[in-house]
Amino acid sequence: MGTNRRAMMTPCRLTGIATGPPHMGIRHLSNDARAPRQPKHTIMDLELGNQRVLITGGSRGIGLACAAGFLREGARVAIVSRSAENLAKACAKLAEGQGEFAKDVVAVSADLTNIAEAARAVEEAVAGLGGIDILVTSAGAAKRRPPDELTPQLWQEAMTAKYFSYINVIDPVVKRMAQ
Numbered sequence: 001m002g003t004n005r006r007a008m009m010t011p012c013r014l015t016g017i018a019t020g021p022p023h024m025g026i027r028h029l030s031n032d033a034r035a036p037r038q039p040k041h042t043i044m045d046l047e048l049g050n051q052r053v054l055i056t057g058g059s060r061g062i063g064l065a066c067a068a069g070f071l072r073e074g075a076r077v078a079i080v081s082r083s084a085e086n087l088a089k090a091c092a093k094l095a096e097g098q099g100e101f102a103k104d105v106v107a108v109s110a111d112l113t114n115i116a117e118a119a120r121a122v123e124e125a126v127a128g129l130g131g132i133d134i135l136v137t138s139a140g141a142a143k144r145r146p147p148d149e150l151t152p153q154l155w156q157e158a159m160t161a162k163y164f165s166y167i168n169v170i171d172p173v174v175k176r177m178a179q
């Protein structure tokens with residue numbers, strides 16, 4: 001049940017859930033006291049429908065919130081994180097919140113600090129989505145430490161966790177996008 005460090009793809013086949021239209025409702029409240037206090041709702045099309053989005057760190061926190069937002073806009077989403085268990089929980093949450101839009105979410109388990117695993121995760125996302133139009137990098141986090149506790153080794157670990165986990169994905173994705 002722990003972290004699965006082997007890169008593997010787990011397509012989330014989630015069905016039988018109610019759905020709604022992909023849109024973002026924006027409420028405009030009038031300052032005019034004479035105007036009826038009825039909110040107007042504007043539909044804003046962000047033109048993300050059918051865009052193929054790879055989100056690293058998509059199983060939790062900011063990455064998971066991004067996945068929900070993109071699905072709401074009608075985009076197709078692949079999420080990457082190390083733990084297959086976290087990915088499965090994320091898929092369940094997305095299905096709860098985004099219904100039918102979440103049924104084709106592609107979940108890829110990979111440790112993005114590893115160059116080969118990151119490249120493989122990109123390939124699996126491409127295979128699942130048919131390509132990548134948008135990349136959101138939100139994986140990993142560096143531990144906060146008081147400056148006098150920092151050492152070159154800790155700097156290196158932090159850069160591996162937080163910087164190279166991004167570069168390892170950006171590099172193959174940019175090269176694919178340039179083709």
Ligand SMILES: NC(=O)c1ccc[n+]([C@@H]2O[C@H](COP(=O)([O-])OP(=O)(O)OC[C@H]3O[C@@H](n4cnc5c(N)ncnc54)[C@H](OP(=O)(O)O)[C@@H]3O)[C@@H](O)[C@H]2O)c1
Binds near residue numbers: 061083110140142
């Ligand atoms: N939250 C904030 O206030 C804040 C502010 C500024 C910047 N940020 C930055 O924004 C990013 C996301 O923050 P967050 O708060 O959403 O973090 P979080 O809740 O800790 O989520 C991190 C995500 O990254 C995945 N992950 C961690 N290490 C990984 C690795 N080596 N390979 C693949 N996936 C990995 C985690 O899943 P697994 O554990 O399953 O791998 C999880 O999905 C971080 O880089 C953070 O430093 C956050």
